[in-house]
Amino acid sequence: MIYPENFEIKIGFAQVREMLSDLCLSPLGRQFVHRMQFLTRHDLILRLLQQTDEFKQLLESDAEIPLQHYFDVTAHLDRAAIVGAFLEVSAIYEIKMSLRTIRGSLKFISGTEEGKFEALKALGANVTVERSLIAALDKVVDDAGAVRDDATPELQRLKRDLIHQQSILRKQIQSILKHAKNEGWTPGDAEPTIRGGRLVIPVIAEHKRRVKGLIHDESNTGQTVYIEPESIFELNNDIKDLENAYHRELIRILVGLTNTLRNFIPELRKAYQYLGLLDFIRAKAAFARRVEGEKPELYKYPHINWKQAFHPLLYLSHRQLGRLTVPMSLTLNRDQRILLISGPNAGGKSVSLKTVGLVQYMLQCGMLIPVEDGSEAGVFQDIFIDIGDEQSIENDLSTYSSHLTNMKKFVTVADKNSLVLIDEFGTGTEPVLGGAIAEAVLQNLNDSKVFGVITTHYTNLKNYAEKTPGIINGAMRYDHKHLQPLYQLEIGKPGSSFAIEIARKIGLPKHIVDKASSLVGKDKIRYDRLLEELESEKLELETKLREVATQERKLKSSVKEYTDLKNYLDESKQDIMREAKGKAKLLLKDANQKIEATIQQIKQNQAEKEATKEARKELETFSAKVREEEPRPAFKRSAGGKALKEGDNVSLIGQDSYGQIVGIKGKTAEVMFGGLKTLVKVDNLEKVEGQLPNLNKKAKAESGYSRGLDITRRMADFNSTLDIRGEYAEDALTKVMNFTDEAIMLGIPEIKIIHGRGNGILRQIVRDYLYSVREVASLGSEAEERGGDGATLAVLK
Template sequence: MNKKTLKTLEYDKIIAMLVTHASSPMGKDLCQKLVPSDDISEIRRLQQETHDALSRLFRKGSPSFGNAKDIRPSLSRLTIGSSLNITELLAICDLLENAGRVKSYGRHENADTGDDVLDPLFCALEPLKPLSTRIRSCILSEDEIADDASSRLKQIRRQMRQAGEKIHTQLSSLLTGSLRTYLQDAVITMRNGRYCVPVKSEYRAQVPGMVHDQSSTGSTFFIEPMSIVKLNNDIRELETQEKAEIEVILAGLSQETSEHIDTIRYNLENLVELDFIFARAKLAMDMNANEPMFNTEGRIRIRKGRHPLIDKKKVVPIDVVLGDEFDLLIITGPNTGGKTVSLKTVGLLTLMGQSGLHIPALDRCELAVFREVYADIGDEQSIEQSLSTFSSHMTNVVNFIDQANSDSLVLFDELGAGTDPTEGAALAISILSYLHAQGIRTMATTHYSELKVYALSTPRVENASCEFDVDTLRPTYRLLIGIPGKSNAFAISSKLGLPNFIIDEAKKQISKEAESFEDVISSLEESRKTIEKERADLDAYKDQIKDLKAKLAKKQDQMDQRKDKMVKEAAAEAEKILRDAKEYADKTMRDFQKFGRDHIDVREMERQRQALREKMKEAEAKKSDFQKKPKSQKKLKPEDLHLGDAVHVFSLNLNGTVSSHPDNKGFLFVQMGIMRSKVHISDLQRIDETEIQTPSMQKTGSGKIRISKSASISPEIKLLGKTVDEAIAELDKYLDDAYLSHLKTVRVVHGKGTGALRKGIHNYLRRQRHVADFHLAEYGEGDAGVTIVNFK
């Protein structure tokens, strides 16, 4: 890809953003060297890596690669047998420990997550735990070797401590004894690595020993007493032995490390590669970007694409298509309307996609693989080269015509500008016609009306415009494909206060054909606004219907709850009646037995018996109140009922329509409004109605049943590319139709993407009473891009 285009489309700023997301120096270097590829296999591999890393970021957060320092010079020294210093060994140790942490991060938490393309990189990491533990136990810091690094070192340091203790003991006795009156201060100090005492200059001769230093005023001499010279010499000798032993320890560690040079090098390369991949994923997360699809047919489909260098809160997403129904797109409209931003967005997203970066747009966008992208954007006037704006643009055009082919994307900003309008328009049409004839995908912005007519009259050439609100005199930055832009010069001038007589005179200066053409554009613009308003009204109606359906479902839930409550209360009351009757009967039997023993007269027994009879009648009456059910005029048989027959359900006191044949036990389904219940045939009575209609079937005047389209509804609905709100509205109606058509299972195809659409659909399904359960499809049946829904 030519460097001039990369600079023109500000690709370097994207790379600068990418570099900030890498944590290791070598990872940042890889990011800095990233350039677009024209190999579709390589592009898809890079995109898949970015996608899988982004999925891991959402699931597990970000791993750290900060310790992946460049240790290649150290490995080269090990190769030739050199020993490493403390800093180099610690850097290798840090690398191995970081490899262990990253390898642990790369393990899948459960089997449901599945493998991805990053698994080989994570699996290739070998932390070499014994080696890193050995280095860490020997080297405590860049300035300290552990005593236990070797038995020899431990012995030397013990002897050094013992010698130091002897020196302190002897010097302490001198400070409190014979030398006390000769000393400037009663302290022990170090000079040139040897223990000394500060002696007043006038007593220099009274203290035998070696002078190592003198104060700046000359009043103090730092003298090493003769009695401790030997001990100081012993410490210096031990220090030399310590240094030699440390060199032996470092040489041993270097030898152990040299046995794993290849493994350490692979660890470094894998960590750097992973850092590079996760930097791309972090950039995608920051931009709320998605993975695009790629083709080699020159087809571009960008859905709600955003320029990545414009504030996310201010940028207006655009929809762009190119290379399918048309190969040349001509964008017109006023200045500051977003034409140039549209060009740069298409070019920059193409470069990002071919570099393995996700693009800030909706999922399932499609990009073509281009070998070269040529962009002539902005004012490239050059005083040094004596080039005017027109000349500089023409220089670029000449280069494009010489080099571009069918595998190129060409972007022109204000083609033909900077010269006579008539000649500029003619030249622009000629250039675009040549590129169009070569099958080169081209986008161009212009002010010339002649190019609008050219786009209308030429096959596979399309107009587009950037919307402008004349009322507010502000652009909306929306790209409208299929509608040529209107200059709005007269309308804008009028809004700004230019007198009408001047505007009327100006209108006389333009030809009737041009005026008529502008009127057609205005008419198209008004029609578009009307259609958009009607669409907005339709969306509002859909929202109202959705609210009404929700309220109806809530009311149905309340009715079901009341029904359940009434049934429970009736059962409890019936149980109480039977319990009271049983207790009264038991009491009566006890009384009869008592009467038999006590020889009570017959009249008393008859009175008790009559009271029992009255009590039983009362209980029977109460029980019948809860079980009372009107008897049908005629006991129905299975052959008496047909699909679509109107019936009355006694237990629910509702009218409905037969929607299934009775089973061998006499149970069948009856549709009562939005409620579908399973009842027994004995609970039904046929009723007469002139016309019965349900969502799934209709009864004609002749009494024959006519099945509507919902009975033959597809077992699958595709919601790819829709927003959550759009998908839920469509899915709601589809599930109603499918449920009323007696489908047991349906497939909802929503795609993978970022998972937002899948999550929204699952949240909606959890609230549906007629959905028994749902789950993601199995591998090979759609995987995470399809949800299987089972009805009750």
Template sequence: MNNKALNVLEFDKIKDEIAKYLITSRGQALLKKLMPMSVESIVHRLIDQTKDGMDIVRLKGEIPVRKLEDLHDQANRLKKDGNLNGTELAAIGQVLKNTAELKAFFEQLHDDEVALRELFNLSNDLIDNPVLTRRIDKSIDESGRVLDTASEDLQYIRNQINKLNETIRQSMEQYTRGKNTKYLTEAIVTLRDDRFVVPVKTEYRAKFGGVVHDQSASGQTLYIEPQAVVGLNNQLHDAQTSERLEETRILAELSDLVRPEIDDIVKNNEVLAQFDLINAKAKYANQIKGTEPLISRDNIVDLKEAKHPLIDPDRVVANDIKIGDDYRTMLITGPNTGGKTISMKTLGLLQIMAQAGLFIPAHEESQIGVFDEVFVDIGDEQSIEQNLSTFSSHMDNIINIMKNVSERSLVLIDELGAGTDPQEGAAIAIAILEKLSESNCEIVATTHYPELKIYAYNAEKTINASMEFDDKSLKPTYRLLIGIPGASNALNIAARLGMDNEVITRGRSLMSGESQDLNNMINDLEKRRKEFEANNIELEQQLEKNKKVEESFETERTALENSKDSEIQAAKVRANQIVSSTKKKSEKIIDRLKELERSGNAVKADQIISARTDLKNLHQEDVSKKNRVLRRAKRRQELKVGDDVKAIPYGQFGTIVRKDKNNKYEVQLGILKMKFDAADLEKTQSKPEEKESKPTMVRRTKSTSLSSKLDLRGERYEEAMTDLDNYIDEALLAGYNQVTIVHGFGTGVIRNGVTKYLQGNPRVKSFGYAPASSGGSGATIVDL
């Protein structure tokens, strides 16, 4: 893509912003080469890489790339059989370490089932070398210093050096302490020619003997190595020489180890630089609140709420910009400083950003095309003078565009035809647009000429657009209005600023009838647009109210359906209980008759009548409504808080302590509290003295009907918590020591609720996630 377009659209400033997030030398080099791509598959891959980078930044903070140096100099020296110094080997060690770290990082992401589009493939290009990595890490620190652990010989030599240094310092103390200090200019030990010396006053040279290594500038001080330490200094010097030779040998050995691997290491460095750049692009996208651009195969550009990324986000105005579908040419009109050029630059800059694989500051689902070229002819829209040289410069540029334009080009022209006589300028502008349109390229141009507004209205695949202007405040709003040409505001502005009415009237009379008709048409269109927007807002508000009413109706209908189902179910339960009770009583009557018959006694008539009466009484009639006595009896059987009851499913006795909103009764069974339906409770009579003297006991027995596993998957939160509470109570009654709660993974709401409930239940001894083979974190094992 041509550099002129990139410079005018300020793509380099975007790259300067991205550079703030780079940490590797090669990453900086890759950023300098970053350009918009014109091949759709490459653009897709670059955008996918940035999307992966955004996901990793969101989940992990960033891709863990180290600060790495360029390795090309090291590679060239090794290929020429040269050896590397410690600093250069340390740089290679950093690349090897970072390679191993990133391999492990992406393996963990893969194990965590993080979905990535491109970066798993890119990480596969990294070549790990654990043996060489460990050897360099053992031998060289990050500053390039050879470590003691590089070899046993080096460690031994350095131990000897340390011992000699200590011995020499102890020997030198006799000269820096006590009576000998009067012979020194300063009571210190220093170094000259890598040997330990003391600063002796010149007149006392004979007191020390030894070797003079240096003299002060004034000649008053001699730096003398005392005779007593000459031998030790010689030993130290020899040891230091051995140290340097051993370090040189180690560096040569490491260089030989690196030499055959250097090409792979340099390739790793390039891949790491790509990760660094992807990291930076993702962080910049966060900075500008960028979104992923979708690629249109038909080259339709549809930017929703697009913002220029280099303008203060608190001041920039978002605009919808669309071109390439129903129309391929857009002519933008409006007042100076109204935002025409910025709107056009926003389109061009966001397009080349997306083609370079960057996210763009626009609403989600925004589309971009893939253009071979973006041609730009944009001057200074604030310029006051438009002279011949300016016109000539624009014409040279446009001629070049016309020679190279194709159907996959985007052309942006500011102030088309400006800089010459208005009539001639309008004529040549129309001719240029017609010629460019023959290539079927996409064109956005700004203009002040009313003739071009009429051209756009009549020409095929061409549309007018304008920058909105507030007549009341006399200020532009910077909103782009597609489909509406801009009206001339000069006379209106002059009138509102207080210009003499005669001048305004005369000005209007001098305007051609065609211009007045055009302005009237534009004003009418603008009036209709504002009415449409007002009506649209009102309709949207009404639609929102209707949605809320509909949602409320659906909620009430669902509640009613649920209530109906609950009542039917409860009726079935009660009916089954009546049938069961009636069956038991009838069987007792029959058994009594059979017993009489077996005994050999004749069944008397009164006994038969009594049995018939008992059977007849089994018929359930709702006579309570007619009989006061029965109504009172029924009321006595109704359950209420404080009643003593028998829990039929468990055969346990307790007291009702609460009735909840779902008509369930909470019963205190000894130390347990459990919830029951009314059908599962039988009211009992107990004497006060018995209640006081005998506490309610709960017998724990093993149950074969209760499962040791509770499955809450698919339940709503409130339902799941109720079932969990009941289940724990039942498990305790059944005598279970351990149960399993299956809550699944899902959104984590049920799992968190289970954890919170278990933490607050004093009857839970301990709990934790199940082993991986038994569901992992999708199930919790509870010890009771």
């Protein structure tokens, strides 16, 4: 039950309904907007909310759901249902295009991901649109709304003949008109025109006898007459006959098409109801997007647990003006059923009450409501409201009498499933009596377990709420220092009207304020002053909390910046190391090639002294260049002139050649540089700190260039293709790992692994492993003619 009858106007829902109507694309959707009403069935409300929420998701995803040609063809279907009647071309066009929209919407929604948009899918579960019907309509009328020339062979022939005859007629009449212009019988700018469905030429009235033919009309001034020349009578007659024949054939086609359409009318009515519902749901979804509407968790019983709710109309108005709307959070449950809101005038009490009424009404009409995600709501069987001036001269009712009439309705009808909204409770009569009656009514409503939101200034009601289970005080906060309302609803404490404080601060004479204070009494003044002090302390605490929150945000931001910087440095380090390794590979490759070339040159010159010297000189020059590019070792040269002994790590002074002393004889030291033993003067050596690489005996026996030759040989012998077909998964993975590691070490740019197709197990193992290797730049299948997905190509960094 909704009370009173003008509830929607009082609460603002009439404006919401009007906005929804404007958002509809067709009269089909507007019909559903007008029929929208307050619902009390939990399952039905939940289904409507789900439909709207799903369509809102579609709109937010910019999905290409058809939103054109939402035609209302109800009148056309009614005419088509009459045997013998036929539809005009424009009606056929509207039916064809709207049926396409219906079919496209059904196809789009049913084709969405499984498990999503289930409510919208269920909406069109029993709706069918035969493709053959759309094809039949399309055969006659094109997408521009014109009749197709080839709708039937006869229509096509008639159209062709008509065009041919019209072409002959135009040529003849142009010839006649040209002659008449030359003779001065017609104006110089005259052109053929149509009169009575016949082609005619304009002739100056004084020369009308000069042109043989039939006069069809004359101008308003009488200076020009329109004559059909005698020589084109037959042509005009032929064209008229063709036009009549064309029209008869078109009517025959439309009659047949209408007869075909008549067989589908029951299915079509259902389809157009679906189109209207889609339009209606889309309008609700569009409105929800405007007001940031959400679908709350819905319970079968009365319940309100809204987070950051706001009045939708106020929100839209403020947004247009660039102002913020202060939201409110509200909880009404079985333990806390009635909220009593107090506070100063113009502080937002009535807006809060209207917000509760409008939002709950919207919800039970199947609309998403402007609350934060995670909110909860329930279903009420009744909503009663007492708001505004209901004075009636006709019924001889004063404002207070009207309030009492409403109270009578509330206390006799409202129960545990009702929501009661009362604004300015108890006003309109002598305060003491009004407060007493209001308290008695409040007690009765509380005893009936009613849910409600009530606004008041009466202290006795605040005190009653403070000590009565089921009722809770609420206050509209007020900045008493600046005399400004904050429009914030605070639950748990009563609010002050701040009447004395406001009077004092706006400059009312002090003796009047003091007199008013004495009349009110010390207890009342102390009570309001306590509320004022609490409000001041709360504002101060909130300021400090905001400062702490700001500092916390700055701290989090700093920590994030530090973390991002650390991650960036770590990534940069890895990139630099990869780049260094790459350069080292290229450097090693160049060094090996240079050594091989030098050895080959010495062999070809049969160790001739001059040629050998020249080759050594080139090698030393290349070595010096390489040393410039090599990274410096981790150890350091020791300061001072310490005596060298066997086993010391040393380097040549001024160079980056490092080795270990094997023995010392006088002023000469025997030093092992890599795998080469050399005699060096002690004065040319200096000791270095740290350990040189620990070379094994085999490595010490090998020379540096022989090691280079070994790597070069491995590069030359390396086969970049690995065949693992027929291998067990574990063995295959081991081979792939070793093969990949060697390819990376040797600097091979691309490798190929043949695993075959089979069940795809080896392919999956190979690709999973290669995806995990950082040095792999990309993966792909071999070309189809060379094995396709039976082989994997990997490009290495």
